[in-house]
Amino acid sequence: MSDMEFREMQYFTAVAKEKSFTRAAERLHVTQPTLSKTIRHLEEKLGVELFDRQKRQIELTDVGEALLFESELLLRQLEDLPNHVFDITQSKRGQIRLGLPPLIGSLFFTKFLNTFHSFYPDIQVIITEAGGHTLGDALDNGELDVIATVLPAGSAFTEIPFITEELYAYLPVTHPLAARKQIRLEELAKDAFVLFTEEFSLHHVVREACEQAGFHPQIIEESGQWDFLCLSVAQGNAVTILPRTIMQKMNVHGVRAIPLKRRIPWQLGIATAKGRYMSFASREFIRFLTEEYSFDA
Known part of the structure; x- marks a missing residue:
């Protein structure tokens, strides 16, 4: 959404709520002519009238009522976006596609995953079990985010040893x-x-x-x-x-x-694909594995 489109939705919602261009302009700290011009531009762009201006107090048309519902929903989502980004970057939630060879999984990851989930209950770990070569191909193809593997894993991967x-x-x-x-x-x-x-x-x-x-x-x-x-x-x-x-x-x-x-x-390690974006959840998973978790515990 462009700045202009966002402003149009913001101005339209304010007028709809206040049922007055004057009060909406005061609330938005803009002049009434600017507000009226923006709403008229929005109506022309959509090809509909959003307000019935013939009445003593302006009212929404049926199209305006429908747009108000969508506009309020969109504005709430945009207002919440910084919180969503904060949650993701703080690794409170997310998803990790993890590849585990059965041997490595049974020896080292059962206890680790239980501990990880106790710290990060809203991060979902989707596990694929297969041999190291199969998992390497899946990582290279973008089907997995992180794999546990025997090192060295190959030049296409970034390797982080853990035990x-x-x-x-x-x-x-x-x-x-x-x-x-x-x-x-x-x-x-x-x-x-x-x-x-x-x-x-x-x-x-x-x-x-x-x-x-x-x-x-x-x-x-x-x-x-x-x-x-x-x-x-x-x-x-x-x-x-x-x-x-x-x-x-x-x-x-x-x-x-x-x-x-x-x-x-x-030597066992975590491998990720070089040059590919890694989610905050995946980064925190690797950090927790290599910096905070002890396999001797």
Whole structure:
């Protein structure tokens, strides 16, 4: 709406409320000729008469009554606009489209989201669960605002680290190395592996680590669920590589998690698309995650 259109609505509403050009002009601190000219211009532009000027006290026409309803609604919305902007910029409300890999979500975000909602109950978080590669494509296409991912996420994204985990070897308790306090990854070269599917970043992290250790892992099963992988290991036929934190979540008997002598870091972060506008709600979500929330709490 232009300044002229806003003034026309403001002047029209004042005359309609006061039922007098003189009183409306005084209320608006303008001259009566200016007010009359503005209303006449509005009527000419709309091609209708808004006031019945033949009566002793001016009255709205039927078209004027309809316009008054819309005009008051519009003016109220414009008057409230600074408050709406203030609310949004203060992150009191808004919406975030968040992408979470299931592993990262279950390990770190359940408690975090509960805490976040307690501070920001009017910010709606819409979660999409998928593997890191799928979420990266969705972020790049503008379908998501923020994703949690294994770093590095790629040159198209802005990355903000929030936690670094360590990957452990998960062995059946019957495995010859299960009693060890530490093992080398190459000692598992002849074992069968169960891993996350290729959609997940962890799949590629583990394969690359194995290749750097001098062998190609023999993968007999792939899954998108860490508890399924642990159950497969418990059967005694395979091993896997998973984050250390899973030890605290795991409710599976028959599995032993052992540190690797050559550490495999698993750095997690938040990624956003470079060059794309980020809402105030998304900015506050990231700030809260990286500055105020402790994953050790």
